[in-house]
Amino acid sequence: MNEKATVLVVDDSATNIQVLAGILKNDYLVKVANSGQRCLDILTAGPLPDLLLLDIDMPDMDGYEVCRRVKADSDMSKIPIIFVTGMDSDDNEEYGLTLGAVDYITKPIRPAIVQARVKTQVMLKKQSDKLTFLAFHDQLTSVYNRYFMLEVAGQKVARTLRDGHSLSLLLLDIDHFKQVNDQHGHLVGDQVLVAMAQKLMEFNRKDDLVARFGGEEFIVLLDFCDKDSAVKKAEILRQAIEDLMPAGLKVTVSIGIAELRSGKESFNDMLKRADSALYQAKEQGRNRVVVAID
Numbered sequence: 122m123n124e125k126a127t128v129l130v131v132d133d134s135a136t137n138i139q140v141l142a143g144i145l146k147n148d149y150l151v152k153v154a155n156s157g158q159r160c161l162d163i164l165t166a167g168p169l170p171d172l173l174l175l176d177i178d179m180p181d182m183d184g185y186e187v188c189r190r191v192k193a194d195s196d197m198s199k200i201p202i203i204f205v206t207g208m209d210s211d212d213n214e215e216y217g218l219t220l221g222a223v224d225y226i227t228k229p230i231r232p233a234i235v236q237a238r239v240k241t242q243v244m245l246k247k248q249s250d251k252l253t254f255l256a257f258h259d260q261l262t263s264v265y266n267r268y269f270m271l272e273v274a275g276q277k278v279a280r281t282l283r284d285g286h287s288l289s290l291l292l293l294d295i296d297h298f299k300q301v302n303d304q305h306g307h308l309v310g311d312q313v314l315v316a317m318a319q320k321l322m323e324f325n326r327k328d329d330l331v332a333r334f335g336g337e338e339f340i341v342l343l344d345f346c347d348k349d350s351a352v353k354k355a356e357i358l359r360q361a362i363e364d365l366m367p368a369g370l371k372v373t374v375s376i377g378i379a380e381l382r383s384g385k386e387s388f389n390d391m392l393k394r395a396d397s398a399l400y401q402a403k404e405q406g407r408n409r410v411v412v413a414i415d
C-alpha cells in the first residue's frame with residue numbers, strides 16, 4: 122500500500138517538464154505529457170494518476186480546457202489538478218479554481234513550494250481514496266458492500282430498461298452457516314466468508330458486481346446476462362463452492378436467480394423475486410439453484 126503516488130506533469134515546454142520532474146522524481150512516480158491532448162490520451166488509457174500538474178498556456182488545447190474535460194468525465198473527475206503557470210493574474214487564478222482545480226502555482230517555479238503543495242494534495246487524495254474504499258467495501262471480505270450494491274444497482278436497472286439488454290441477479294446464501302459458527306467458532310466462520318467471496322470474485326467478469334449483502338448472503342449482479350446464462354453461471358458457482366472446502370469444511374450455498382423483467386421493474390422487485398427463489402432452494406433441500414418466476 123506504500124507505493125509511490127503518480128503525478129502527471131503536463132507542459133508544452135520540455136524545460137519546464139524537466140524542472141518539475143526533477144523536483145518530484147525522488148518522491149513520486151512522474152509521468153509527463155507535452156500537450157493537452159496527450160494528457161487526455163494518457164488519462165483515457167489509464168491507470169489514472171493521483172495528481173495532475175497542468176500548464177495553462179499551451180497550443181491547440183489550453184490547460185483550462187483540459188481541466189474542464191477532466192472534471193466532466195466521471196472516471197477522471199476525482200483527480201486533483203494543480204495549475205502550474207506563468208499566468209499570474211488574480212483573474213486567471215480565480216478562473217482556474219472555479220473550474221475545479223485544487224491549487225494554483227505561478228512560475229517561476231520554486232521547488233520547495235511545489236513539493237509542499239504537491240505533498241498536501243497527494244496526501245488528501247490518498248485519504249479520500251481510502252475513505253471511498255471503506256465506504257463501498259465490506260471490511261471482512263473486501264467485496265462491495267450492500268450500500269454500494271444498492272447505489273449501482275439502481276443505475277444498472279435504469280440503463281437495462283432503457284437499452285433493452287438483460288440483467289440478472291444471483292442471491293447466494295451459505296447453507297447452515299450457523300452450524301459452522303456454533304461448531305467451529307466465529308473466526309472459522311469468517312474464514313469461510315472470505316474464501317467464498319474470493320471464489321465469487323474469481324468468476325467475476327468486468328461488468329459483474331459481487332457484494333456481501335448481509336451476514337452470509339452475497340449478491341452477484343450479472344450485466345448483459347439473461348436467465349439461461351445466469352443459471353449456467355450459478356450452477357458453476359454452486360459447484361465451485363461445494364468443491365472449495367474453506368477452512369477444511371464442506372460448505373454449500375443455495376442460490377436464487379431473477380432476471381429483470383423487461384418493461385418496468387425496480388431492483389427491489391427483482392431482489393424480492395430472487396429472495397423467494399432462494400427460499401424455495403432452501404426448502405427443497407439446499408445446495409441448489411432455483412430461478413424466480415417471471
Ligand SMILES: Nc1nc2c(ncn2[C@@H]2O[C@H](COP(=O)(O)OP(=O)(O)OP(=O)(O)O)[C@@H](O)[C@H]2O)c(=O)[nH]1
Nearest residue numbers: 294295296297298299300302307310311336337403
Ligand atoms: N462468522 C461470522 N458469522 C456471521 C457473520 N454475519 C452473520 N453471521 C452468522 O450467520 C449465521 C446465519 O444463520 P441463519 O440465518 O440461521 O442461517 P443458516 O444457519 O445459514 O441456515 P440456512 O440459511 O437456513 O441454511 C448466524 O449464526 C450469524 O451469526 C459474520 O460476519 N461472521
